[in-house]
Amino acid sequence: MNIQFSPEKMIKVQEIIARYPEGKQKSALIPLLHLAQEEFGGWLDVPVMDYVAGILNIKPIEVYEVATFYTMFNMKPVGRYVLEVCQTGPCMLCGSDQIISHIKNKLGIKEGETTPDGLFTLKPAECLGACGYAPMMQLGKFFKEHLTIEKVDALLDELRAAAGN
Amino acid sequence: MKLLLENAHIEGIRYYDAYRKNGGYRAVEKALKMAPDDIVEEVKKSGLRGRGGAGFPTGMKWSFLAKPEGVPRHLVCNADESEPGTFKDRYLMEFLPHLFVEGLIISSFALGSNATYIYIRGEYAWIPDILEQAIAEAKANGWLGKNIMGSGFDCEIYVQRGAGAYICGEETALIESLEGKRGNPRIKPPFPAVQGLWMRPTVVNNVETIAAVVPIINMGGEEYGKIGVGRSTGTKLISACGNLKRPGVYEIPFDLSVEEFIFGDEWCQGMANGKRLKACIPGGSSVPILPANLLLKTAKGETRYMNYESLSDGGFQTGSMLGSGGFIVLDEDQCVVRHTMSLARFYKHESCGQCSPCREGTGWMYRILKKLEYGQGTSADIDLLWDIQRRIEGNTICPLGDAAAWPVAAAIRHFRDEFEWHVQHPEESQQ
Ligand SMILES: NC(=O)C1=CN([C@@H]2O[C@H](COP(=O)(O)OP(=O)(O)OC[C@H]3O[C@@H](n4cnc5c(N)ncnc54)[C@H](O)[C@@H]3O)[C@@H](O)[C@H]2O)C=CC1
Ligand SMILES: Cc1cc2nc3c(=O)[nH]c(=O)nc-3n(C[C@H](O)[C@H](O)[C@H](O)COP(=O)(O)O)c2cc1C
Ligand code: SF4
Ligand code: FES
Numbered sequence: 318m319n320i321q322f323s324p325e326k327m328i329k330v331q332e333i334i335a336r337y338p339e340g341k342q343k344s345a346l347i348p349l350l351h352l353a354q355e356e357f358g359g360w361l362d363v364p365v366m367d368y369v370a371g372i373l374n375i376k377p378i379e380v381y382e383v384a385t386f387y388t389m390f391n392m393k394p395v396g397r398y399v400l401e402v403c404q405t406g407p408c409m410l411c412g413s414d415q416i417i418s419h420i421k422n423k424l425g426i427k428e429g430e431t432t433p434d435g436l437f438t439l440k441p442a443e444c445l446g447a448c449g450y451a452p453m454m455q456l457g458k459f460f461k462e463h464l465t466i467e468k469v470d471a472l473l474d475e476l477r478a479a480a481g482n
Numbered sequence: 483m484k485l486l487l488e489n490a491h492i493e494g495i496r497y498y499d500a501y502r503k504n505g506g507y508r509a510v511e512k513a514l515k516m517a518p519d520d521i522v523e524e525v526k527k528s529g530l531r532g533r534g535g536a537g538f539p540t541g542m543k544w545s546f547l548a549k550p551e552g553v554p555r556h557l558v559c560n561a562d563e564s565e566p567g568t569f570k571d572r573y574l575m576e577f578l579p580h581l582f583v584e585g586l587i588i589s590s591f592a593l594g595s596n597a598t599y600i601y602i603r604g605e606y607a608w609i610p611d612i613l614e615q616a617i618a619e620a621k622a623n624g625w626l627g628k629n630i631m632g633s634g635f636d637c638e639i640y641v642q643r644g645a646g647a648y649i650c651g652e653e654t655a656l657i658e659s660l661e662g663k664r665g666n667p668r669i670k671p672p673f674p675a676v677q678g679l680w681m682r683p684t685v686v687n688n689v690e691t692i693a694a695v696v697p698i699i700n701m702g703g704e705e706y707g708k709i710g711v712g713r714s715t716g717t718k719l720i721s722a723c724g725n726l727k728r729p730g731v732y733e734i735p736f737d738l739s740v741e742e743f744i745f746g747d748e749w750c751q752g753m754a755n756g757k758r759l760k761a762c763i764p765g766g767s768s769v770p771i772l773p774a775n776l777l778l779k780t781a782k783g784e785t786r787y788m789n790y791e792s793l794s795d796g797g798f799q800t801g802s803m804l805g806s807g808g809f810i811v812l813d814e815d816q817c818v819v820r821h822t823m824s825l826a827r828f829y830k831h832e833s834c835g836q837c838s839p840c841r842e843g844t845g846w847m848y849r850i851l852k853k854l855e856y857g858q859g860t861s862a863d864i865d866l867l868w869d870i871q872r873r874i875e876g877n878t879i880c881p882l883g884d885a886a887a888w889p890v891a892a893a894i895r896h897f898r899d900e901f902e903w904h905v906q907h908p909e910e911s912q913q
Contacts, residue, residue, distance in 0.1 A: 336597075336599075336638075336640045336642075338554075338597075338680070341661070341680055343661065343662035343663075344642075344660060344661055344662045345662065346662035347604075347642070347643065347644065347645050347659065347662060348642060348643060350645065351604070351643060351645065373662075375662075379662075382663075382664055383662065383663060383664055386647065386664040386665065387604070387644070387645035387646050387647050387665075388645070388646035388647065389604045389605070389645040389646035390645055390646075404824065404827075405566045405767075405824055405825070405827075405828050406566050406567070406763075406767060406810065406821050406824045406825050406828070407566055407567050407723045407724055407810050409820070409821065409824050410723075410724045410725055410810070410812060410813075410816055410821065411723075411724070411725070442605075443566075443648070443827075443828050443831055443832065444564060444565075444566040444567075444648075444767075444828065445605050446563050446564065446568065446569045446572050446603065446605065446606060447569060447572075448566065448567050448568070448569055448721065448723035448724075448729075448808070448810070449569055449721055449722060449723040449729035449730050449731070450729075451723065451729075455605055457607075458607040458608055459607070459608055
């Protein structure tokens with residue numbers, strides 16, 4: 318893969334860096350890692366992190382230590398759809414355990430695994446700030462709330478159809 | 483009385499025109515004609531306490547902001563909202579972004595922040611778009627940018643996303659993260675008010691705190707201070723969740739009783755599925771859990787109210803805390819051991835790992851709780867658990883250690899029989 322932001326993304330990159338005072342461009346690191354993860358296949362491979370280090374003129378190690386700290390950055394490839402089901406207390410009270418085991422059974426994968434067709438990754442998550450609308454999962458940019466087994470089934474079918482499987 | 487959510491249901495209030503038509507940006511107009519220090523004075527008079535959980539008086543914090551000559555100062559807004567049970571700031575940002583932006587402009591002016599940052603948890607991935615649109619609309623109408631309304635004050639507001647780390651809600655970890663580093667808390671003091679973002683004087687405030695500045699300026703600090711009871715002034719957003727009939731975000735008056743909040747028609751409407759109330763964690767996962775009897779009435783038998791003083795009446799022996807307003811309700815079918823285990827896993831996952839009592843203690847507590855929950859524990863394990871939590875408290879850099887210890891302590895204190903039940907019924911505990 319050619320690791321290079323598109324010209325439009327590059328404008329965005331410059332815009333982000335300009336938010337901080339002179340010499341404080343390292344502050345742009347997390348926003349840039351989000352952009353990079355979106356642009357380069359949903360995870361942060363070492364050459365991608367090195368590329369970001371180059372843009373910000375910082376050492377690669379400064380990028381690795383940050384990327385590995387935050388749970389939203391994937392350090393290995395993930396499926397096309399990452400199902401991040403919240404499992405923390407308030408969601409658990411509303412049945413998140415059943416949602417998680419249903420997904421496991423249905424897709425035949427364990428926590429953290431990806432289906433062989435590369436379509437789904439199951440990634441149990443900790444509280445996502447939707448406790449009153451539990452159980453819930455994060456799917457890409459958005460939340461799916463008030464989940465039921467039926468809704469999960471419908472969602473999986475819908476995603477399969479969208480992917481053309 | 484509603485001070486924040488009054489207009490939440492007006493069609494289109496998320497956008498500038500409707501917000502302005504309904505009295506929006508009047509507070510900025512008023513504030514820009516005041517001296518910055520007079521705004522700080524109004525906030526002091528209001529008695530507003532930080533809505534992020536610690537309840538520190540906002541006006542006092544603002545007056546502590548160092549002002550060395552020639553050094554820029556910053557306002558950083560804490561929108562990290564990651565405390566289990568808490569989802570009120572999300573509501574404000576999603577549905578009333580202009581109220582939030584208006585509060586940010588006034589606060590930035592009062593503190594002299596020309597570059598203000600909102601640090602929002604990365605998982606709220608769609609909210610930055612809403613905020614950035616509100617900021618752009620405010621700017622297009624002259625409320626942000628250079629020389630705002632001829633006042634000579636310049637201000638820009640930037641939105642920065644985190645990337646999944648509860649600890650980044652702790653203000654010094656947040657600052658580290660905003661500087662592009664791992665979210666490792668710093669030792670306080672120095673407080674951010676003296677050395678914060680890029681070592682510059684910085685005020686960190688919660689989203690709801692900033693929004694509350696708008697009604698304070700509109701009605702005057704003194705009037706705002708008359709609303710509420712004792713040192714709980716104004717109103718509070720509560721995010722209610724768990725086994726309630728009607729969970730959600732509510733703006734409550736501080737003289738509301740806990741019983742009315744849970745069972746009242748206007749509020750949560752009681753328990754879901756006609757179950758009985760068993761227990762509640764009233765202020766976000768870090769505060770002590772209370773059994774129903776101590777939740778509705780204090781140990782002295784007085785009615786318990788939804789405010790700072792009343793919820794903490796009795797200290798940790800028989801009381802809890804208002805905290806972040808994350809109100810988690812458990813019904814009679816829920817297992818306190820299992821719920822506590824889930825919270826322990828959360829804290830183990832979220833410990834930044836800098837201090838050994840927190841790093842090791844959170845993992846150890848989780849493993850013991852798991853053993854107990856799955857019927858492999860002994861009575862000695864319960865005592866060990868008690869001992870571990872006691873040794874974490876107060877021995878760490880930031881309060882995450884305490885936050886992990888307190889729920890465990892309170893669960894054992896009030897529900898020891900349930901832990902013992904698991905020890906005595908291994909075969910009935912889950913496999
Ligand atoms: N909203 C949420 O999602 C969460 C909220 N919390 C809450 O956070 C609380 C702990 O927060 P901390 O910031 O550690 O509490 P803290 O008591 O150390 O500080 C509270 C605020 O007052 C300021 N402050 C205190 N003394 C000061 C002084 N002498 N000079 C200048 N400023 C001063 C601090 O800088 C801070 O902004 C807990 O009580 C918990 O309820 C915890 C986890 C998540
Ligand atoms: C582990 C931990 C997590 C925290 N998370 C948040 C948070 O998500 N939002 C928040 O406003 N305050 C959070 N706080 C409290 C902040 O450190 C700080 O007290 C608060 O942002 C100050 O704002 P306020 O005075 O307006 O409440 C957290 C504290 C700790 C110890
Ligand atoms: S108490 Fe825990 S989270 Fe806080 S600094 Fe220490 S290790 Fe990190
Ligand atoms: S506990 Fe699941 S979103 Fe908060």
